[in-house]
Amino acid sequence: MEDNFYKISTKSKQYLHELLSDYSKIGRNENNGIDRVALTHADKQGRDYFIKLLKENNFDVKIDNIGNIFGLINFNNSNNYILSGSHIDSQPNGGNFDGIFGVINAFVAVKEISEKVKKNNLKTKSNLAVVSWTNEEGARFQPSILGSSVYTGQMALDKAYEILDTNKVSVKDSLNEIDYLGSDVFKKPTQYIETHVECGKILENNNNQIGIIDKFWGCHKHNIHLFGEQAHTGPTPMSQRKDALHAASLIISELKKMSDLSKKTLYTSVGKIDVYPNSPNVVPGFVSLFSEIRSPYEDVLEENLNYYESFIKELSKKTDIKIIINTHSKRDAGKFDVKINSKIEELLNKNNIKYEYLDTIAAHDAVPMSKIVPSTVFVTPSVDGIIHDPKEFTKPEDLETCLDILYQYISEECLDVEKQ
Numbered sequence: 001m002e003d004n005f006y007k008i009s010t011k012s013k014q015y016l017h018e019l020l021s022d023y024s025k026i027g028r029n030e031n032n033g034i035d036r037v038a039l040t041h042a043d044k045q046g047r048d049y050f051i052k053l054l055k056e057n058n059f060d061v062k063i064d065n066i067g068n069i070f071g072l073i074n075f076n077n078s079n080n081y082i083l084s085g086s087h088i089d090s091q092p093n094g095g096n097f098d099g100i101f102g103v104i105n106a107f108v109a110v111k112e113i114s115e116k117v118k119k120n121n122l123k124t125k126s127n128l129a130v131v132s133w134t135n136e137e138g139a140r141f142q143p144s145i146l147g148s149s150v151y152t153g154q155m156a157l158d159k160a161y162e163i164l165d166t167n168k169v170s171v172k173d174s175l176n177e178i179d180y181l182g183s184d185v186f187k188k189p190t191q192y193i194e195t196h197v198e199c200g201k202i203l204e205n206n207n208n209q210i211g212i213i214d215k216f217w218g219c220h221k222h223n224i225h226l227f228g229e230q231a232h233t234g235p236t237p238m239s240q241r242k243d244a245l246h247a248a249s250l251i252i253s254e255l256k257k258m259s260d261l262s263k264k265t266l267y268t269s270v271g272k273i274d275v276y277p278n279s280p281n282v283v284p285g286f287v288s289l290f291s292e293i294r295s296p297y298e299d300v301l302e303e304n305l306n307y308y309e310s311f312i313k314e315l316s317k318k319t320d321i322k323i324i325i326n327t328h329s330k331r332d333a334g335k336f337d338v339k340i341n342s343k344i345e346e347l348l349n350k351n352n353i354k355y356e357y358l359d360t361i362a363a364h365d366a367v368p369m370s371k372i373v374p375s376t377v378f379v380t381p382s383v384d385g386i387i388h389d390p391k392e393f394t395k396p397e398d399l400e401t402c403l404d405i406l407y408q409y410i411s412e413e414c415l416d417v418e419k420q
Contacts, residue, residue, distance in 0.1 A: 008407040033093035033390035038135035039174035063182030067134040075124040083189035085131035095392025109407040148365035192375040201385025211358040213377040218333030219294040227322040230285030245284040267294040337374035
């Protein structure tokens with residue numbers, strides 16, 4: 001079989017850009033950012049368009065009980081599927097490449113492979129599938145990577161259904177609201193490959209076009225509730241105040257100090273705070289904050305988890321403010337599949353594409369998938385390393401290279417060359 005058979009067509013490259021342009025209009029706000037937060041009306045529009053594309057191109061569509069969307073191409077009656085995809089949902093005021101690129105990349109690659117198989121009556125070793133996972137971003141419902149965590153059995157379905165957003169609306173009610181509470185079952189694939197834009201600027205700095213993700217960091221995520229006492233900011237003496245926001249600020253400061261003092265790599269942050277009643281003249285009576293502790297080292301995670309939770313208990317005693325850990329989730333550090341990564345590396349060398357191995361600090365759906373099947377992620381540069389922002393942009397040629405490598409990888413894994 002000719003080498004150029006394994007190259008993605010120019011037509012498919014153009015199609016990739018067209019579809020990304022289409023998605024840039026779904027959930028676009030006045031800042032030219034994307035508001036396609038999970039299980040909202042805009043997310044439904046993005047999902048509906050994806051299903052339209054799948055059905056128009058003869059994919060068998062399945063929607064499971066957490067709203068994950070699978071598009072299947074069946075070459076034979078086996079249950080062997082190579083799966084690729086990412087997510088349609090965005091951060092509030094996010095960009096148009098994070099997540100959606102991986103979904104469209106997989107769709108375009110699999111579409112062309114399917115067309116070539118049927119046109120040339122090719123023999124295959126595996127069926128193919130694409131996926132859009134539910135609530136990868138974790139912007140509205142925490143934790144993130146929710147759909148893939150339920151799919152892989154790392155989170156119980158009933159627990160996921162009960163998760164509430166800030167307006168006390170549940171995941172299950174939201175799935176019902178947008179008509180994406182499915183009942184289909186997609187059994188586990190033989191492998192999972194995810195493509196993504198880089199969450200950083202290492203590739204750009206090193207003038208490389210592809211990053212193969214070797215390791216993923218672990219993390220602890222907490223939602224902390226602080227119960228103070230509402231009071232007037234004028235007449236209430238300082239000594240009598242129980243300021244929930246002040247106590248929250250001490251937690252934020254301590255997290256930064258933990259990172260500064262750690263002998264090995266540790267990232268800490270608080271990315272979201274809700275203050276009640278959030279009025280200029282009222283001592284805050286309640287605060288909810290979301291904190292993170294991230295590291296590639298399990299011992300660092302464990303040590304700092306213990307310290308952090310002990311600090312919270314002591315702070316509650318010192319400030320006389322009730323502080324509770326409302327929720328806590330852990331994600332283990334780990335590695336992606338060496339065999340898949342080696343095959344991707346071979347393709348990159350064959351195509352004379354500059355690459356390097358990277359860690360991923362941000363989670364991808366490949367992380368929970370790696371617990372049940374061989375999985376990996378490979379990424380392409382994001383200009384200036386911008387992510388989760390309307391200015392997020394990846395050069396067309398880098399998108400096309402990433403598409404071509406995914407296409408070549410899946411083709412070689414799917415087609416039975418010896419029987420052609």
